[in-house]
Amino acid sequence: MTTNIERLYEERKKRLDITMHNGQADRVPVVSMVSTWGVYYAGYTLKEVLDDEEKGDEVVEKAYGDFYWDGIFGNPLVEGTDIYDILGGGTFALNADGMRQTKPGSIKVMNENEYPDLIKDPYDFLLNTIYPRRYKLLNGPYTDDKYKEMCTVADKIKEKGIKYKRYNDIAKSKGLIVSRQGSFFNPVDLILDNLRDFSGIMSDIKRQPEMVKEAGLAMVQYCIDNVEHSINEPEPGCAIFAPMHLPQFLSPKDFERVYWPSFIKLANYFTNKGYVIRYYFESNYEHLYDYLQELPKGQIVGLFEDDDLRKAKKFLGNNMAIAGGMPTSLLYLGSTQECIDYAKALIDDLAPGGGYIFAMNKIMLSPTDGRAENLKAVTEFAHEYGVYK
């Protein structure tokens, strides 16, 4: 890095770190939520980029370099199904455009009476009960051919890690903070997303809530392992990313009964170790604000999708930093002036006192998640306007 880039990097790291701890920095940080939208922006299709390293790097260069960002929450990584083709199964396929889609009927591989087995030993249950059902390769006795196939799977996982690192290096070379340090799904979301599917877990919550709660608690260590396997110490300006799926559908009573125990245990574990957690509250969480107010103060970033951020700031602003707010639908359908007006109102209402990160309200995936000229205009505006004087 040149001296100027190094200076920018340090400035941005400090800006993000202060804000993520719910403080007031020199400016409102502007953070990218550009994902596969960046591929279309660079003029490619997802399929064209999938196995082409050069094009993939070009996409990342443009997504990071053509707009004003202080940091990035995610990157425009395009992933195929090669690993799952070898394994002979999995929960998603690529659609005609090359976008990942859940395969109908592929998630519910755990039966309702198997909670005691999951609770007893999650790793053993996955390896020996779930994976033989999910993957043809992992069903049946050991063979040398299987060994060779699994070695290829391990190599491909390693390649993916190398690709991530290369993208992160591109960000750093531009003085951008990769504001993501490990990730986890909360345990009950893991059960929803990978084992029981929506109808299964909703039925379990009504019929055997204690089992769901206990299974969540049994998977806490699994989630800790997932983060601690990839990171060592808390890094300034970074947060552990935790997208949340199920609570938007739960009543406060059910949330408290089945989701909260493992959720708060993980929140306390990581914040006690000095980490910041960035929860992605998908859809709407207003009905759960009473609970979210109990999260550890000053070490949580709430990235909201459909909540009214002014209300979120009012109820949760003492506890957590608020991120998001710029609607991708407006970035696509609105005029540039309308987008700038919207961004100005967000900063006027949410920035006072600090603890606000300007970002999109949704991860930008498809071309309809924004027009480039609007994105460019609002990110530059937010950077220029969001100054604390």
Add this chain to the structure above:
Amino acid sequence: MENITPNKELFEKVVSEHMGKKEKDELEKAVKALIRMLIG
């Protein structure tokens, strides 16, 4: 004595022989990481 299932044998062999994680603690952690990566 621990029950070595076909998948446990497979994962341990991949981690130990292909990925070079021979030491017991390191091997166990790498096997668990591989299990987690295949959940979805």
